[in-house]
Amino acid sequence: MDVYEKITSLAKRRGFLYPSYEIYGGEAGFYDYGPLGILLKNRMEEVWREYYILKEKCYEIATPVITPYALLKASGHVDEFIDEIGTCTRCGLSVKVEELKDDRCPVCGGAVEKGSLNLMFETYIGAKKKEKAFLRPETAQGIFVNFPVLYEFFRKKMPFGVVQVGKGFRNEVSPRQGIIRLREFSMAEAELFFEPDNKTHPRFHEVKDETMHLVSDELDSEMTAGEALQKGIIGNEALAYYMVITKKFLERVGIDTAKLRFRQHKRDEMAHYANDCWDAELYSDRFGWVDCVGIADRSAYDLTAHMTATGTDMRAFRKYDEPRKIKRTAILPKMDALGKTFRGKAKKIADELRKCKISGDTDTVTLNMDGETIELDATFFNVEEVEETLAGEKFVPHVIEPSYGIDRIFYFVLEHNYKEVEKENETYVLITLPPSLAPIKAGVFPLVNKDGLPDIAREIERELRDGGIMAIYDESGSIGRRYARMDEIGTPFCITVDYQTKDDDTVTVRFRDTTEQVRIERGKITEWIKKEMEK
Known part of the structure; x- marks a missing residue:
């Protein structure tokens, strides 16, 4: 037996992990934590909270796992969270396209039909199943949609961080790697909100001399966080800082740092929401390098997507050191004309007119309100240059996200600490x-x-x-x-x-x-x- 098989056997025998639904033949991609396993997993999550809640001053929230279709459509998951698959016409096996052998079934060699699969589990909300929904593929979206109230909670001060620990779901095509690839998995995610042009961290100086094993298209070497930042290998200070925090957490829970590296995503493997991403990969004797943590710069993607979809203001406010005077071209509604023509709708139309951004002369304006298209000509507004005094400006925050796969880390904690010793011609496990x-x-x-x-x-x-x-x-x-x-x-x-x-x-x-x-x-x-x- 290799070390994976030994750990799997030990985990089942001693109450760490069991395959789920085993008396019914089992179900790939699902595992139960036994009495000792849940104690170890809970303790790992407690240590994670120590780093992100006590030390990084984040706050934790909890949101539902059932997520409306509209939310995940806006976030891009409906269209982008997809695997290309091949289904064997002979044995019926479905696998990812990259697992095919010469475009044929890797098990029986049969011909395959190619297609695509959205990896989210579908469900419905309500007794009549009218509202489509999904089990969440990540905890992050529950944080993003709460941004307006969280921004108020943090007294409108940036940066700030919000974390969530809970279940995520991914309808894997063919999970065959035990706890390494699950359909229901535990995640610990932190969403850290920064000003777009100021992704610095006040404690970076404490970690700048920490070394990390970095791998990308151009390099494969050890270097300090400060050096990687200076050379532009890591894009910003906050990203580098949380890569070091990830290393410290993994070391604290028992990961062998000689078997840890950070690999930068290639452009063609980057998630649809990511501007940059580094995976903390751990080495397994059976599986090789496996990604267990992703530290991503999600830029303003998610907040912008939800603001566009709902019209909710997802911006923060930055106050200037001194008020600034600016000149701009503005639409000024003619309330008398609007009132005579539109009566009860006049105020709402006027508010929408004021929001319009224009440049140069404008003879007509088209508004879309409550499903109605309203065409307005110069009878209803004036276009004038106005001077305004601004105390600050609004902006959509950028997000740095460390996302931890707790189950994978759990397995690697066992593998990296598994030892065998010989005593009196017997093998003992430690x-x-x-x-x-x-x-x-x-x-x-x-x-x-x-x-x-x-x-x-x-x-x-x-x-x-x-x-x-x-x-x-x-x-x-x-x-x-x-x-x-x-x-x-x-x-x-x-x-x-x-x-x-x-x-x-x-x-x-x-x-x-x-x-x-x-x-x-x-x-x-x-x-x-x-x-x-x-x-």
């Missing part, structure tokens, strides 16, 4: 998770199952849990076997209650990675473990 990330922080054992040792061990387990440390009691098998069970789920500390404990109230603590053992006073064990996890 998952060297960072202690703070481990689903179980401590195993508590009685040396023998008599003389009151089990009672003391159970009391210690309860004390640890009461102190906020996830611990489990185990009395089955030899001490060596119990250590091994803890090692293969990543438990960093094992506590053994022995006869000395009854004499001096101390316990033996074994370190997972070194097997070193120390004695600690029972009353100090909770705080001792907390301090060790902070290291």
Whole structure:
């Protein structure tokens, strides 16, 4: 077995991951998180929140997964979120076009019929199924459509960031890579709003000397964030900053940074909304380099698209240092003439006229209001040059988006920390998770199952849990076997209650990675473990 097969077997056996709906034959592209898996996943998401909410001062929101058709039509996903596919006329297998072998089925060699597939899951809203909708392909759109209220929440100050952690859905053509390619997946996305001409970050100086492995058409080398920015390899400071933050997060949750690189998207693979994008790719012994995080400059694409589709003002306001006087050509409505002809509609027509932008002489203006086309000639307006004093200007913010695939990172945390050691001609598995990330922080054992040792061990387990440390009691098998069970789920500390404990109230603590053992006073064990996890 290769490492992927070993991890998959271990994950199922020890409660990390299970294929979904297995008793019904399973369904490709879906996995369940087991008891230990969800503890590890939740902890990863907590660490992510530490970076983006506590340190970066973002706020989190939660929006529905069911998304109206009109929204995703405006965002471009209806037209652009498409894979070209080939369906075998012999065996019926559907695969992406790039997976075909000499334009034939990669499994049976049969001829294929080519077509296209929108990757979003369709659904409907309402009992009569009149309103078409989709399961969201990303959490980002829920943030973008809330921009006006979020801008108010942040007291109209730029830049600011909003995050969302939740489910996304992608109707993959033929998912065959386990948790690496899912149809329902967990995402953690941050949308960071900047002024278009000021994509700087106030803390960039703290990370400018951090090195990253960068790959593009022109390079494949290590360099600092500052150097990459200076040479124009990374387009702006904010993008470079969040690439470094991504590296720090991945390292914190246990990713081997020797197996991490940042690859710039080629123009022909760029998402329809992206101006620039770098993927954080992680190396797998089976799958090679796999993209797990995308850090994209989405420019003003999304806010502009929703503003165009709905008429909602998605702009922010930038105040000038000093008021500026400008001259412009303006349409001035003639209210008397409008009132006589249009009566109740006059004010609304006048407001629309004032919004019109013109240059030079204009004899007629065409307005589209509430599905009605209104033609106006010079009887209803004057065209004059006016002078205005402006306190500032409106602009559509640009967005930098780090988007994390939590499930893929979860798998790579296991693979990068999977180790095998030989002891007495037996192979033992060790998952060297960072202690703070481990689903179980401590195993508590009685040396023998008599003389009151089990009672003391159970009391210690309860004390640890009461102190906020996830611990489990185990009395089955030899001490060596119990250590091994803890090692293969990543438990960093094992506590053994022995006869000395009854004499001096101390316990033996074994370190997972070194097997070193120390004695600690029972009353100090909770705080001792907390301090060790902070290291």
